[in-house]
Amino acid sequence: MSALTATKALAKRMPTPGRGATVGFWAAVVFLAALVLAALLPGLFTAADPVRTDIGAALLAPSPAHPFGTDQAGRDVFARVLYGSRYSLMIGFGATLIALVAGLMIGAIAGLSRRVGDGVLSRAIEIIMAFPEFLLALIVIAIIGPGETSLLVAVAIAVVPAYARVARVQTLVVKRAGYVEAARTLGVSPVLTVLRHIVPHTIGPLLVMATMGVGTAITAAAGLSFLGLGPKPPTPEWGLILSDGRNFLATAWWIAVFPGLVITATVVSTSTIGRHLRLRGAGRGAGATHRAGRRP
Amino acid sequence: MTGGAVTGGAVGQNRPVSRLVGRLGGMVLVVWGAATVGFFALRLIPGDPVTVLVGLGSVSEQVREQIRADWGLADPLAVQYLFYLGRLVRGDLGTSYRMQQPVADLIGQQLAPTLQLMGLAMVFAVLLALAAALFGRGRRSTPFVGLLELVAVSAPTFWIGLVLITVFGFGLGWFPVVASGGFGALVLPAITLAIPTAGILGQVLRQGLDAAAILPFVDTVRARGASHTRLVLRHTLRHAAANSVTLTGYIAGSLLGGSVLVETVFARPGLGRVALNAITDRDIPVVLGIIVLAAVLFSVINLIVDLVADRLDPRMATAEAYS
Numbered sequence: 001m002s003a004l005t006a007t008k009a010l011a012k013r014m015p016t017p018g019r020g021a022t023v024g025f026w027a028a029v030v031f032l033a034a035l036v037l038a039a040l041l042p043g044l045f046t047a048a049d050p051v052r053t054d055i056g057a058a059l060l061a062p063s064p065a066h067p068f069g070t071d072q073a074g075r076d077v078f079a080r081v082l083y084g085s086r087y088s089l090m091i092g093f094g095a096t097l098i099a100l101v102a103g104l105m106i107g108a109i110a111g112l113s114r115r116v117g118d119g120v121l122s123r124a125i126e127i128i129m130a131f132p133e134f135l136l137a138l139i140v141i142a143i144i145g146p147g148e149t150s151l152l153v154a155v156a157i158a159v160v161p162a163y164a165r166v167a168r169v170q171t172l173v174v175k176r177a178g179y180v181e182a183a184r185t186l187g188v189s190p191v192l193t194v195l196r197h198i199v200p201h202t203i204g205p206l207l208v209m210a211t212m213g214v215g216t217a218i219t220a221a222a223g224l225s226f227l228g229l230g231p232k233p234p235t236p237e238w239g240l241i242l243s244d245g246r247n248f249l250a251t252a253w254w255i256a257v258f259p260g261l262v263i264t265a266t267v268v269s270t271s272t273i274g275r276h277l278r279l280r281g282a283g284r285g286a287g288a289t290h291r292a293g294r295r296p
Numbered sequence: 297m298t299g300g301a302v303t304g305g306a307v308g309q310n311r312p313v314s315r316l317v318g319r320l321g322g323m324v325l326v327v328w329g330a331a332t333v334g335f336f337a338l339r340l341i342p343g344d345p346v347t348v349l350v351g352l353g354s355v356s357e358q359v360r361e362q363i364r365a366d367w368g369l370a371d372p373l374a375v376q377y378l379f380y381l382g383r384l385v386r387g388d389l390g391t392s393y394r395m396q397q398p399v400a401d402l403i404g405q406q407l408a409p410t411l412q413l414m415g416l417a418m419v420f421a422v423l424l425a426l427a428a429a430l431f432g433r434g435r436r437s438t439p440f441v442g443l444l445e446l447v448a449v450s451a452p453t454f455w456i457g458l459v460l461i462t463v464f465g466f467g468l469g470w471f472p473v474v475a476s477g478g479f480g481a482l483v484l485p486a487i488t489l490a491i492p493t494a495g496i497l498g499q500v501l502r503q504g505l506d507a508a509a510i511l512p513f514v515d516t517v518r519a520r521g522a523s524h525t526r527l528v529l530r531h532t533l534r535h536a537a538a539n540s541v542t543l544t545g546y547i548a549g550s551l552l553g554g555s556v557l558v559e560t561v562f563a564r565p566g567l568g569r570v571a572l573n574a575i576t577d578r579d580i581p582v583v584l585g586i587i588v589l590a591a592v593l594f595s596v597i598n599l600i601v602d603l604v605a606d607r608l609d610p611r612m613a614t615a616e617a618y619s
Contacts, residue, residue, distance in 0.1 A: 127329040131590055132549030135571075138556065142575040142583045143337050219452045223557050226454050227572055246458060246561065250466040257462065260455030267450035 025276040028269035035266060039085040048076035050083040050236040059252045069254035071244055073234075080236040081259050087237045088263070091152050092218035098156035099163050099217075100210045104203065106160065107167020108194055112175060122168065125161045133158040137220055138229075146229040154224065155217045163206055163213075170202035177201075212274035215267035222263055238263055319602065323595040330591035331384060331584070335377055338580045345369055345580060349393045367391075389588065390581035394574075399585035402570060410566035413485055413558065414551045420490035421497055421547070428498035429505055429536070430528070441502070448495030453554045457488040457561035485562045489554050493547050500543060504536025511535070545598045552590065 038045050048066075054074035062069040068077035110121035128136065140154035174180060175198065183193050218238075224230050225239030233240055238259050245256025346360050349367070364370040368379060383390065389399035432441025464470045464484060472481045508514070509532055517527050556568035567586065574582035 123325070124329070127326050127333075127591075131330075131587075131594065132546075132553035134553030134556065135549070135590055138553075138571065138575060139334070139337075139583070139587060142578075143340055146576075215450060219450075222452055223454055226452075226557065227560055228576070242452075242455060242458065249458060249462045253462045253466075256455070256458040260452060260458065263455065264447060264451040267452075268446055271446060271450060 021276070024272050028272040031265060031269045032273070035085050036089065038082045039089045042079070042082040042086070045082050046076065046079045048079035050075060050079045051234050059248065061252075062254050062258075068258040069252065071241075071252070071255045072248060075234075077241065077255055077258055080241050081238070081262050083236040084238045084241060084259070085262075087148070087231065087235070088218050088222060088266075091148075091155065091221040092214045094152050095155040095159070095217045095221070096210050096213045098152070099159045099213065100206055102156070102160045103163020103165075104167045104199060104206060106164040107169075108171050108198060108202065110164065110168040111171025112190075112194070112198075118168075121164075125164050125168075128161045129165070133162075133216075134220060134223065137224060141224065141229050148231045151221045151224055151230045155220050158220065159213060159217065163209060166205055166209060167202050170205060171198055174198050174201045208274055208278045211277055212271050215270035218270075219263060219267055316603075319599050323599060326595045327588065327591045328381075331381070331588050332377075334584050334587040335380055336373075338584055339373065345393060345578075384588065389585040392574075392579055392582050394577045394579040394582075399581050402582060403567065403585055403589060406565060406567050406570045409564060410552075410555050410559070410568060412482060413489060413555055413564070413566065414548075416482055416486035417489035417493065417551055418547070420486055421493040424490060424494035425497035425501055428494065429501035432498075432502055442499075445495040445499045448491050449499075451492070453488060453492055454557040454561050456491050457485070457558055460484050460488055461561070481562075481564075485558050485564060488561070489551055489558045492554065493550055496550075497540060497543060497547065500540050501533075501536050504539045505532050508532040508535035541601060541604055544601045545594060548597050549594060552593070 042050075052075065054070075057066075057070050057074035058072055060066055060070040060074075066076050066078060068081060071077055071080070106121065106125075110118050110125070113121065131139075136158040137154040140157050141150050144150050144153060180193065180197050183197050188196075221230065222237075222239035222242070225237050226243045227239075228243065230239060231237045233244070241259045242256050245252070245254075245259070248255055345367070346363050346369070349363055355363075361370075368376055371379070380390070387400065389403070391397065392399055392402055395402060428441055428445060432445075461484065465472070471484045472478070505528070514527065514532065517531050522530075552567075555566060556572055558564070559566045559568035560572065567589075570582065571586045573579070574586065
């Protein structure tokens with residue numbers, strides 16, 4: 001139902017990683033590492049200023065001086081994309097982290113509650129998941145108003161239910177495990193039981209989801225700011241750059257095409273890494289289920 | 297459905313009829329929940345609805361009071377909520393603050409362009425997915441098709457649209473660049489919307505085909521002398537399709553969500569534009585109307601999907617617990 005669930009379904013598809021898959025994994029890691037570095041220290045990769053306008057150099061085609069060309073105000077598109085990675089990565093990682101923690105908590109609470117509590121929470125999750133994530137994010141923005149922080153919050157809220165659902169199922173599986181029963185019998189407090197014994201076993205699949213979720217979050221945030229609901233121009237943000245480029249498709253295709261390529265490469269990278277982690281972690285997750293199942 | 301009857305759900309849904317009633321009850325609950333959460337959440341919006349109502353012009357406090365009374369905004373929240381629910385049950389979605397027009401009419405007028413877009417996108421998505429699945433199934437080309445699908449799923453919808461406009465609109469001049477109302481103008485937006493969906497559907501179909509290819513019934517069909525084409529088209533594809541049906545809800549959702557972006561990219565009229573304008577203008581009744589419409593739409597789709605999935609594959613009824 002959600003993009004995450006679908007990505008998850010896709011992830012199952014990949015056969016055992018061959019050499020191609022490993023090369024892909026490392027390529028993805030290198031690309032993302034470079035991107036994170038660019039977000040932290042964009043000056044390392046370009047000397048150009050992402051916001052200073054230079055009308056004399058407007059709409060220049062890509063060249064060694066301007067690898068991605070320049071936009072209508074003569075700003076270097078490559079520099080704007082590099083500086084923009086800061087916003088996109090921050091929103092992508094930030095929203096995913098919030099969603100992960102909130103989902104883990106809600107899922108654990110639902111999984112550990114008695115029938116009524118679990119029923120209410122599960123129903124609520126189901127109701128929210130009836131909406132596509134992008135529409136949910138739009139609705140959240142309608143409530144809290146546009147802006148940079150709103151983007152982060154909206155994207156996070158939109159994906160929380162997906163995490164909560166997986167966390168709930170994982171919690172249901174683990175809570176019957178012998179060691180949880182033992183902890184309870186020994187008088188370990190419920191809070192400690194959750195944090196020390198249940199969360200470590202539910203977090204694995206969620207981390208894999210989160211890895212792939214970073215890409216989804218980045219696309220969603222770029223989409224929202226493309227619609228004008230995020231940061232204001234001339235902020236070098238990926239969605240905004242694309243929105244600029246939309247007006248110059250006939251004369252300056254590079255303004256829109258290159259930033260989009262970078263977004264696509266980022267999402268492909270997070271998905272590739274997520275799939276890889278899923279394959280590597282599959283044994284572990286299955287182990288937890290197995291242990292839980294063996295001791296009724 | 298008989299499969300569902302025998303094995304049933306966990307909580308006493310032992311008959312198809314009671315199962316259906318349970319589902320319908322769930323549907324009402326979902327729509328009510330969405331309307332309620334939407335109603336109260338949208339009241340949290342900072343700012344005075346009256347300001348939205350009067351637009352930019354300044355009015356005296358007396359006029360403001362009058363407007364508040366006319367629109368029922370002066371009543372206690374609980375009263376407003378009950379009135380809202382009462383109208384909702386009768387199919388009245390309220391009146392737009394900005395357009396001063398019934399929300400139901402506003403949505404109704406823009407429903408057609410969006411449904412056309414979604415419908416054609418769905419057709420394209422299924423065709424593309426079938427092509428990808430049939431070509432990429434269990435062959436050496438799998439990694440290539442897999443990468444193609446990954447890119448299709450990962451690329452932002454609005455960017456795909458921009459690239460298609462650049463290449464096929466401005467570059468080759470095959471399709472009109474602006475919405476002209478003709479079929480030609482619908483092609484690029486529909487393809488844009490279809491590509492991510494096709495990526496997901498294609499991958500699930502291909503997975504299903506490969507999974508079905510090693511099942512015992514394949515040997516039976518082969519032993520009867522059926523050709524390979526017949527085997528795939530008549531038997532394993534059907535198997536794979538049964539799995540994909542459960543994705544319909546997700547697909548409809550992503551198409552509706554994506555249509556907001558696609559309509560903006562191609563400057564097309566439609567529900568997405570209505571929603572976006574309502575959000576930027578803070579036109580609460582319209583936003584709420586779209587929330588309710590989406591809830592109804594997805595509940596109905598999910599209901600149909602569940603029923604169809606049970607029909608196509610009785611095991612679905614039992615597999616539900618794992619989904």
